[in-house]
Amino acid sequence: MSQPSAAAPAPKWAIVVHGGAGVIERGGLKPEQEAAYRAALGRAAEAGAAVLRREGSALDAIETAIGLLEDDPLFNAGRGAVFTADGRNELDASLMEGRAMRAGAVAGVTRTRHPISLARAVMERSPHVFLIGEGADAFAATQHLEQVDPAWFFTERRWRSLEKALTAGGLPIPPRPAGAALTPDPAAALAHDEGKHGTVGVVALDRHGDVAAGTSTGGTTAKRWGRVGDSPIIGAGTYASNRSCAVSATGTGEYFIRLTVAREICALVEYKGLSLQAAVDQVVQQELTAMGGDGGVIAVAPDGQMAWSFNTSGMYRARLSDAQPLVVGLYKDDP
Numbered sequence: 001m002s003q004p005s006a007a008a009p010a011p012k013w014a015i016v017v018h019g020g021a022g023v024i025e026r027g028g029l030k031p032e033q034e035a036a037y038r039a040a041l042g043r044a045a046e047a048g049a050a051v052l053r054r055e056g057s058a059l060d061a062i063e064t065a066i067g068l069l070e071d072d073p074l075f076n077a078g079r080g081a082v083f084t085a086d087g088r089n090e091l092d093a094s095l096m097e098g099r100a101m102r103a104g105a106v107a108g109v110t111r112t113r114h115p116i117s118l119a120r121a122v123m124e125r126s127p128h129v130f131l132i133g134e135g136a137d138a139f140a141a142t143q144h145l146e147q148v149d150p151a152w153f154f155t156e157r158r159w160r161s162l163e164k165a166l167t168a169g170g171l172p173i174p175p176r177p178a179g180a181a182l183t184p185d186p187a188a189a190l191a192h193d194e195g196k197h198g199t200v201g202v203v204a205l206d207r208h209g210d211v212a213a214g215t216s217t218g219g220t221t222a223k224r225w226g227r228v229g230d231s232p233i234i235g236a237g238t239y240a241s242n243r244s245c246a247v248s249a250t251g252t253g254e255y256f257i258r259l260t261v262a263r264e265i266c267a268l269v270e271y272k273g274l275s276l277q278a279a280v281d282q283v284v285q286q287e288l289t290a291m292g293g294d295g296g297v298i299a300v301a302p303d304g305q306m307a308w309s310f311n312t313s314g315m316y317r318a319r320l321s322d323a324q325p326l327v328v329g330l331y332k333d334d335p
């Protein structure tokens with residue numbers, strides 16, 4: 001994708017959003033589905049940009065944008081998250097800021113409406129970096145973060161995907177969660193089955209020159225045994241340093257963890273002096289692809305470079321800065 005040209009002034013703020021990568025192909029989505037995704041991505045980018053325009057922090061922009069996507073049933077994060085093989089929604093999220101390199105992460109959360117806000121609370125209001133499961137939800141309650149009945153996260157479309165995955169794997173189908181809506185949500189009905197992905201992530205540069213990154217997900221459909229992917233792992237799914245860049249990833253987490261994708265990209269920028277686009281392309285198109293992994297990343301650097309790269313047929317994505325208008329893409333050949 002294009003970076004700011006040498007002649008253009010460096011952006012003072014910038015934001016890049018993803019809503020997951022996967023099988024996203026022209027002709028695979030109905031026009032109303034495509035319009036719903038484009039609108040949701042644009043809304044999230046604009047909401048984050050509104051924070052950055054009024055000199056808000058990259059962290060605030062990310063929490064705002066991801067919060068919207070977590071509530072949107074189109075995406076595999078918060079409401080609309082995929083189900084575990086047991087028929088539960090277990091949510092993972094992480095957040096990191098590039099100035100002091102503080103970070104917060106949670107995994108296996110089941111009651112906190114906005115896992116990204118919980119990751120931020122872990123970073124800012126606990127002595128820890130990573131909390132899991134019931135303990136993480138208990139901490140959320142002490143921080144007065146909104147707690148919901150787990151049925152809040154339920155969508156019919158994700159339940160059907162679970163049934164399909166379990167049937168294909170010869171596994172039993174669990175009972176529907178108590179309180180699960182019987183009538184499909186009309187907004188969720190527009191969701192597209194992009195395969196196993198749909199995580200959301202946002203990276204931002206603010207007017208203070210600080211970068212940050214955040215990622216939120218339900219993980220992978222029919223996950224078992226407490227499986228956790230890359231999204232809440234600092235250095236794999238999320239990383240930020242003002243010395244290099246901020247990255248959020250999406251894809252089959254097992255590969256992203258082994259390659260420490262987010263940190264690897266920042267290391268190439270920091271130690272090898274690669275441009276941001278060259279660094280994301282090297283890790284995604286070469287290292288990830290060579291390993292057999294699939295997915296993509298978004299990134300932003302303190303000098304305003306924005307980049308994305310994915311080796312799937314598409315990735316839901318948007319970018320916006322004070323120097324460039326909103327660009328929303330779904331398919332490989334979108335700008």
Ligand code: ASP
Nearest residue numbers: 197199219229250251253
């Ligand atoms: N990376 C996520 C995970 O492995 C899934 C995704 O991005 O869709 O849990």
